[in-house]
Amino acid sequence: MAVIGIMSALHEELAAVLAHMPDEQRVSVAGRDFWLGHWHGHAVVVVLSRIGKVAAATTATVLLERFRVDTLVFTGVAGGLGSDVRVGDVVVASGFVQHDMDASPLFPRHEVPLYGRAHFDAHADLSAQLAGASRRVLQEAERHLGHDTVDEFQLHAPEVHQGLVLSGDRFVSTGAESYALRQAWPAALAVEMEGAAVAQVCHDYAVPFAAVRTISDRADDTAHTDFNRFIREVASRYSLAILSQWLVGRQPG
Numbered sequence: 001m002a003v004i005g006i007m008s009a010l011h012e013e014l015a016a017v018l019a020h021m022p023d024e025q026r027v028s029v030a031g032r033d034f035w036l037g038h039w040h041g042h043a044v045v046v047v048l049s050r051i052g053k054v055a056a057a058t059t060a061t062v063l064l065e066r067f068r069v070d071t072l073v074f075t076g077v078a079g080g081l082g083s084d085v086r087v088g089d090v091v092v093a094s095g096f097v098q099h100d101m102d103a104s105p106l107f108p109r110h111e112v113p114l115y116g117r118a119h120f121d122a123h124a125d126l127s128a129q130l131a132g133a134s135r136r137v138l139q140e141a142e143r144h145l146g147h148d149t150v151d152e153f154q155l156h157a158p159e160v161h162q163g164l165v166l167s168g169d170r171f172v173s174t175g176a177e178s179y180a181l182r183q184a185w186p187a188a189l190a191v192e193m194e195g196a197a198v199a200q201v202c203h204d205y206a207v208p209f210a211a212v213r214t215i216s217d218r219a220d221d222t223a224h225t226d227f228n229r230f231i232r233e234v235a236s237r238y239s240l241a242i243l244s245q246w247l248v249g250r251q252p253g
């Protein structure tokens with residue numbers, strides 16, 4: 001049976017998913033807890049990604065090598081970069097770049113040495129499935145989040161975007177830095193800290209990979225009113241609903 005790996009960036013997401021896996025079994029590898037079980041009839045392995053490129057790459061490698069997952073999906077939050085990407089929107093990555101990779105002058109800036117490329121694609125079909133599931137969930141945002149949460153965080157008419165996501169080992173929290181990222185990659189929609197690393201690992205193993213990120217902030221000086229509450233009350237609920245929609249619509253392999 002095909003095995004789906006789910007990497008969650010957030011504790012709350014992981015807990016919500018585990019609540020839907022009555023048969024979950026914990027296996028610890030490399031200091032990480034991997035949860036094996038079934039969800040909507042699919043064999044899944046769920047794990048906290050951890051934060052940053054190296055930690056996420058290790059987690060992904062264990063999923064591929066030890067648990068033999070044949071599809072890998074990442075859910076979490078990201079900072080919005082695109083001008084129309086707002087807090088509460090969802091970005092499904094079409095591809096990834098490490099914005100902090102720089103081995104120049106040995107290799108062109110941003111190119112991953114010995115790969116001859118800076119850009120790693122997400123799997124097109126898998127991403128289209130997740131974008132469809134995201135749209136269905138966001139159309140009913142109020143049902144998933146509750147009226148008060150939608151009002152409080154001003155999540156009226158949230159949108160799903162698909163495009164380039166930047167990754168780097170830095171939480172982007174100044175207008176100057178997000179401006180510089182937008183100048184360097186005008187098409188970038190969002191910035192986070194893991195996706196490009198996991199995409200590179202999945203490229204090495206030729207395993208389909210896709211990532212869904214709820215926009216938690218604008219990657220600038222405007223601190224979110226309450227980041228932790230947003231994660232608990234919005235992002236982790238979206239992730240749970242999107243993954244659930246996606247798995248329900250997918251034939252077990």
Ligand code: ADE
Pocket residue numbers: 077078079080170171172173191192193216217218219220
């Ligand atoms: N994840 C969520 N928001 C982020 C930001 N502003 N920078 C990097 N990673 C993030």
